[in-house]
Amino acid sequence: MSWLADILCAALLLGGSALVLVAAIGIVRLPDVLCRSHALAKAMTLGISLMLAGLWIHLGREAAASGLKIVLAVLFQLLTIPVSSHLLSLMAWKNNLPRWRHAPVRDHRSPSARSPGGAGARARPEPQSLGERPA
Amino acid sequence: MPIVIAISFVMLAAAILLALVRLRRGPSVLDRILSFDLISTAVVGMIVLLSVAWHTPVFLEAVLIVSLLGFFTTVAFVFYLSRQRMSETDVPAADKEEGP
Numbered sequence: 001m002s003w004l005a006d007i008l009c010a011a012l013l014l015g016g017s018a019l020v021l022v023a024a025i026g027i028v029r030l031p032d033v034l035c036r037s038h039a040l041a042k043a044m045t046l047g048i049s050l051m052l053a054g055l056w057i058h059l060g061r062e063a064a065a066s067g068l069k070i071v072l073a074v075l076f077q078l079l080t081i082p083v084s085s086h087l088l089s090l091m092a093w094k095n096n097l098p099r100w101r102h103a104p105v106r107d108h109r110s111p112s113a114r115s116p117g118g119a120g121a122r123a124r125p126e127p128q129s130l131g132e133r134p135a
Numbered sequence: 136m137p138i139v140i141a142i143s144f145v146m147l148a149a150a151i152l153l154a155l156v157r158l159r160r161g162p163s164v165l166d167r168i169l170s171f172d173l174i175s176t177a178v179v180g181m182i183v184l185l186s187v188a189w190h191t192p193v194f195l196e197a198v199l200i201v202s203l204l205g206f207f208t209t210v211a212f213v214f215y216l217s218r219q220r221m222s223e224t225d226v227p228a229a230d231k232e233e234g235p
Contacts, residue, residue: 010139013140013187016143017184021149021150023150023173024177028156033166033169036157036166036169037169044173051183052198055186058187069198076206080206081206091213095163
């Protein structure tokens with residue numbers, strides 16, 4: 001039964017790290033703070049929970065007390081990641097950061113990326129900087 | 136099993152690099168806080184991978200501490216920014232009265 005545990009642990013580790021990678025791709029590609037928070041929170045929660053479950057399966061029966069710590073870590077992630085992403089989204093909502101309103105995403109296929117003088121002029125407005133105080 | 140750990144490590148490193156791209160490019164502070172959150176979670180995943188590779192449960196405290204550090208950093212940044220904005224625009228008079 002050792003090979004079964006190995007296969008399950010490998011699948012969980014690969015799936016978890018792939019989900020963290022998906023969260024990173026989402027945080028680079030999506031156009032908005034709220035969209036990025038949406039991409040980050042769910043994929044990251046599931047990814048790190050899957051990786052901790054893989055560690056639990058790998059440690060097995062000989063380190064049974066560490067399973068409690070793993071459950072504690074998973075519960076902590078499940079508790080804190082929604083709280084922090086909710087705080088960030090509330091911050092973005094209060095500060096009226098520019099939001100994506102069903103505009104086409106500008107990527108390598110869109111014509112605005114090829115001709116920066118023409119249709120690329122409808123760029124998104126610059127967000128107000130959070131750190132600087134107005135004079 | 137070492138191949139699986141290497142592949143997962145490469146994926147987490149790629150995630151950290153993409154988060155660094157957003158950290159460089161991000162238009163507002165909130166994007167940078169999000170990318171920092173992702174980096175701390177990827178570091179937690181790397182600790183998990185190392186404890187799988189070395190077959191030891193002693194790094195679970197490190198997992199708890201790093202995830203706690205990421206969460207409290209995010210909360211501290213958000214409260215700092217919200218306090219700054221509130222003292223600017225919303226209640227400037229009350230904030231001045233509270234000062235020493």
